[in-house]
Amino acid sequence: MSSDSRQPSTTSLTPGSSKSTSPEGPAPGRRSRPPTMAEVAAEAGVSHQTVSRVINGFPGVRPATRDRVQAAVGKLGYRRNLAARALVTKHSGLIGVIAVGSFLHGPTSTLASLERAARDHSYLTLIATIAETSEAQFRAALDEFLERSVEAVIVIASRESLVWFAGTLKLDIPLIIVGPRPTDLDDLVCMSVDxxxxxxxxxxxxxxxxxxxxxxxxxxxxxxxxxxxxxxxxxxxxxxxxxxxxxxxxxxxxxxxxxxxxxxxxxxxxxxxxxxxxxxxxxxxxxxxxxxxxxxxxxxxxxxxxxxxxxxxxxxxxxxxxxxxFETLGTRVIIAALKMIGGEAPDTEPVPPILVSRASTTHPRN
CATH class of the missing domain: 3.40.50.2300 (Response regulator)
Structure with a gap:
């Protein structure tokens, strides 16, 4: 139901003091700062640009070179700085998803499929679950998303109230409602199983x-x-x-x-x-x-x-x-969001349902 969680590193500070280091420098085996892409390049014996191509999944790198870069990444513990990347590329790689807190099959399956589909396209999801009728929570979640520069917002509109909240928004990033289209809100982009x-x-x-x-x-x-x-x-x-x-x-x-x-x-x-x-x-x-x-x-x-x-x-x-x-729905929604991010029109055709006939139905006795 939620995106992959990562435990952040923390540092304990005494009130009124600043972070200190030993006069002898960092303890053996510890780094005083995260490794840089340049250090990965030096370790692997390649250029900075080659490391960037490998880390970002671009083609055109020889398998042996890719293996060396990946080994250097693992040895040094290098992690991409997504915040710095966002400043340079103007893309955060984040999509915000708002849903009502629910353990019912439809909303939770939709949430899970969106998260998987986003990762398959190298995006991460920020997920906020809110109370059904709380417009204040809805807008607070949206504000948090915008502060983190999400590239699109997806609202799983299982409840009617969320559709109305979303219908009042004026955003400069794509907004997609996952749910049937209301008859009187034609300007919303809505996607659902039919x-x-x-x-x-x-x-x-x-x-x-x-x-x-x-x-x-x-x-x-x-x-x-x-x-x-x-x-x-x-x-x-x-x-x-x-x-x-x-x-x-x-x-x-x-x-x-x-x-x-x-x-x-x-x-x-x-x-x-x-x-x-x-x-x-x-x-x-x-x-x-x-x-x-x-x-x-x-x-x-x-x-x-x-x-x-x-x-x-x-x-x-x-x-x-x-x-x-729901797997097809989640994939289609993420693809539609990426098209909208790129300035293209999305395909909002509903996902067709399928009747599964089993033993609980037959001809009436009389």
Missing amino acids: QTAGARLAIAHLAELGHRDITLLAGPSNWVDAQRRLDGALAECAERGIQPRLARGDWSPASGHAAGVQIAELPSAARPTAICCANDHMALGALSAFHQYGIEIPTEMSVVGFDDLPGSGYYYPGLTTVHQD
């Missing part, structure tokens, strides 16, 4: 199995993804002439269990034949309730989730769900 299409896939799957009485278990209304999934499910139902029942959950298995209990306590003839849950955790809770009441899955009740959590294939029975490719 949530609406994923919900349509789930309803289409149930309809093609023959289900006409379906309960939609929606997620919390202040989550953008939940809104888009509900919009997609309702639109697909409307096109197929299905009048769904609607229930609300909060993403948790407990809310899915509560919805499942409400369905299970209906007379068997009055129950829907399928439930489409807005995430896998709520689907797990619903499955638990149906097992508790002796309702057979999938012959008496089909269950669909959304997210394709690791392990969802091992629910009992294996859960039919909608898979989101």
